Amino acid sequence: MGKTTQRKHDLEYFTIEKIEQVVRAGDQVLLKSPKPNEPPYVARVDKLESNFKRNGKVEVKARVQWYYKPEDTSQGRKDYHGTKELFLSNHYDTQSVDCILGKCTVHSFRDYVKLGNVGDEEFYCRFEYNAVTEQFTLGDSDWSCICGRLYNPDHSPAAQMMVQCYGCKLRSEINHSICKDHVKMDSTFRRNVKMKHVLP
Structure with missing residues (x-):
């Protein structure tokens, strides 16, 4: 065949x-x-x-x-x-x-x-x-916070929303609002903070 x-x-x-x-x-x-x-x-x-x-x-x-x-x-x-x-x-x-x-x-x-x-x-x-x-x-x-967590767009509570410091325009300063409130956003912090690339 x-x-x-x-x-x-x-x-x-x-x-x-x-x-x-x-x-x-x-x-x-x-x-x-x-x-x-x-x-x-x-x-x-x-x-x-x-x-x-x-x-x-x-x-x-x-x-x-x-x-x-x-x-x-x-x-x-x-x-x-x-x-x-x-x-x-x-x-x-x-x-x-x-x-x-x-x-x-x-x-x-x-x-x-x-x-x-x-x-x-x-x-x-x-x-x-x-x-x-x-x-x-x-x-x-690479929207991650100083806490090391990535941004979840489904989270509606204000504490989970991401905010950015437009004064310094550093991508590393895109943080959860609740985390930002616990950090003094001064020049020393801006020099020392590093992005935490948190992968799934």
Whole structure:
């Protein structure tokens, strides 16, 4: 019995017909979880390709780069992780486009904190995660306090809000308001304080 041959072609885009949404390489998408009660997965589309088989069938697949949730990493979820926080991983996979539910948006942390209303399909990412070494790399924001904790944008109490000393304009002086109140913000402090890069 002969082998079924395949011809692969890169695609510029494909359309999710049910919602008439066009997906291209570079888009962030929601993918169906194999577990019925589990939220969708989030990934970035790296490449789209069609496989033409000898039997006449055509398969369209997407090579995706996965975003991990904090609880999916070796370190687990911490108190400074927001509910919408994701980590861009180096884990790539190939999925059928039938698993794609629709597009979503993964903002940079700096853009996310400027949003007024956050939609169900909006997330943010400030870390990259190496799924092999289980190491984190801080991305576009190093907003950490002198207490060593990173900023969680979900925390509404005033004590958890981050404030900055605009007089000195040092990024190291972005602190929780409650921590700032316990520190004398003088020139000696500004010279001696150092950022604590707290990774998840």
